[in-house]
Amino acid sequence: MIKLTEVIKHIVIINVIFFVASITLGDTTLFNKWMVMYYPLNNDFHIWQVVTHLFMHLDFMHLLSNMLMLIFIGTLLERAIGKNKFIILYFSAGLGAVILSVLVDYIQIELAINTLTNSGFNKTDIMSTLSQGKYYPAWESLLTENSFKNLVTNFNKISLGASGAVMGVAVATAYLFPNVEFMLMFPPIPIKLKYLVMAYVAGDVVSAVLTGTPLVGSTNVGHMAHIGGAITGFIMMWYWKKQLIKKNRAN
Known part of the structure; x- marks a missing residue:
């Protein structure tokens, strides 16, 4: 049985509290909308x-899958780098997930808006209409199917979940302990952590960049957020390990 480390234990508790609040308070107090x-x-x-x-x-199930991955993979990392660095990496990966996801959304939305403004629409009116969750039917004939979807859906979509931060933790752990083996539930075979994490990241890249549709799971998965978290986790762990090597050589 895995013994929870201090930071991960508190992250799990906070996630559970938020989940209970979201299903008990709900929209009656605007809790979900605010958070x-x-x-x-x-x-x-x-x-x-x-x-x-x-x-x-x-x-x-969304909560359970994220927390289980955090517990099984992240515990190893927290013990190795300490709670302070783990906290920094976890929230930095979450921020990296947000930045990449928002950046991609911004580019797609701006491209669509530019097409509409070039066709005579006023940008202020476009933004105001989108903010109301509405759109003009004429937009559909001026934009490609993907551009229209990116404009209307991305402007009003919501993002939630710890998966970006957890993906950063997973990649950092795999970089530090690439040959640690984990037992898959299905099929019940051992696999090295580096291959497991590479498969996750590759699935996100293919789904987000190459096909535009998920290989597995639902269409609500934030693949760009996963990639952003993964990149952040890798860069931070690469830097910390490099600094540690330099320090050891100096000593």
Whole structure:
């Protein structure tokens, strides 16, 4: 049985508290609306959502899958680098997930808006209409199917879940302990952590960049957020390990 490390134990507890609050309070107190992450130019966006959305989950299975991965993989990392660095890496990966996801959304939305403004629409009117969760039917004939979807859906979509931060933890752990073996549930075979994490990241890259559709799971998965968290986790662990090697050589 895995013994929870201090930081991971508190992260799990906070996630559970947020989940219970989300299903008991719900929209009656606007709890869900306040705590999930909206596109930064959306009227419903608030700066605290950059952090709070990491503790919000769509349903129990969403929560369970993220927390199990954090416990089974992250515990090894926290013991190795200590609680302070683990906290920094976890929230940095969550921030990296937000930055990449929002950046991609921004580019897609701006490209669509530019097409509409070139066709005679006023940008202020476009933003106002989008903020109301509406759109003009004429937009569909001026934009490609993907551009229209990116504009209307991405502007009003919500992001929630710890998966970006957890992916950063997984990649950092795999970089530090590449040959540690984990037993898969199905099929019940051992696999080295580096191959397991590489498979996860590769699935996100293919789904987000190459096909535009998920290889596994639902269409609600934030593949870009996963990739952003993974990149952040890798860079931070690469830097910390490099600094440690330099320090050891100096000594």
